[in-house]
Amino acid sequence: MTEQKKRTTIVLFSGDYDKAMAAYIIANGAAAYDHEVTIFHTFWGLNALRKDEPLEIKKGFLEKMFAKMMPRGADKMGLSNMNFAGMGPKMIKHVMKKHNAMTLPQLIEMAQEQDVKLVACTMTMDLLGLQQEELLEDIDYAGVAAYLADAEDGNVNLFI
Numbered sequence: 001m002t003e004q005k006k007r008t009t010i011v012l013f014s015g016d017y018d019k020a021m022a023a024y025i026i027a028n029g030a031a032a033y034d035h036e037v038t039i040f041h042t043f044w045g046l047n048a049l050r051k052d053e054p055l056e057i058k059k060g061f062l063e064k065m066f067a068k069m070m071p072r073g074a075d076k077m078g079l080s081n082m083n084f085a086g087m088g089p090k091m092i093k094h095v096m097k098k099h100n101a102m103t104l105p106q107l108i109e110m111a112q113e114q115d116v117k118l119v120a121c122t123m124t125m126d127l128l129g130l131q132q133e134e135l136l137e138d139i140d141y142a143g144v145a146a147y148l149a150d151a152e153d154g155n156v157n158l159f160i
Contacts (some may be wrong), residue, residue, distance in 0.1 A: 001032065008035045008156040011147065015044025016080035017089055017104060023160045024048075025108035031114035039111070040147040041159065042121035045160075046128065048074045048108065049120055049135045063129025070128070074104040112138060119147065 008030040012023045017097035018077040023045075027037045041049050059067065071077045073129065096103065102110070117141040125131070125141070132141065151157045 006030075006033075006035045006155045007037075007150065007153050008158075009038045009147065009151045009154040010158045010160060012039055012041045012045030012048065012160055013043050014080070014160055015047045015077055016083075017074075017077040018079050018092070019160050020045065020048045020074065020077060021104050021107060023158070024104065024111055026158065027111050028107060028114060029118050031100065031111065031116050035155070036117075037111075037114075038117040038119060038147070038150045039148075040119045040121060040142075042124045043128075044070070046120055046130060047071050047077055047136070048104065049118065049139060050074075050130075050138060051134055052076070055133055057131055057133060059129050066128045067130075069135075074108055077104070108136070117150075121147075130150060 008027070010023050012020060012025055016018065023039060027039050031037045047070050050070070050073050052075065056070065077089070078086065079092060082088040084091075093103065104134055108118075118136070119142050120130075120132075120135055122141050122143050
């Protein structure tokens with residue numbers, strides 16, 4: 001009888017750089033230990049999946065406002081503490097570089113290479129006016145029911 005793979009699911013709700021990093025560090029660690037890993041990005045956590053470059057997409061007024069207010073891409077996310085009007089992320093990235101730590105975009109790329117399932121919450125995308133063209137390639141799109149199905153069999157379920 002073969003042993004079933006352990007499953008780790010993470011809900012990434014936060015749009016904070018440091019919290020997203022924690023989610024991806026845990027996800028990559030779990031994948032390295034041969035877990036099936038899912039990160040379900042919802043609300044501000046979707047910013048980790050946004051492409052850096054602006055795209056010409058037809059949107060309504062409120063959707064345009066959300067797009068302008070939200071950071072475009074993982075590297076533009078602020079810190080949960082000590083953001084200091086954008087200086088905090090610059091300082092932490094400097095320290096990370098000095099210590100050869102991986103950046104959030106690198107952690108996301110590593111997760112994709114390790115077949116971590118990156119899921120964008122379609123309901124939140126509708127609420128915030130985000131479209132698939134604005135998000136990274138090779139990710140999944142699903143609602144809360146799909147996340148719950150993954151989490152139901154999860155050995156580790158985290159909300160960040």
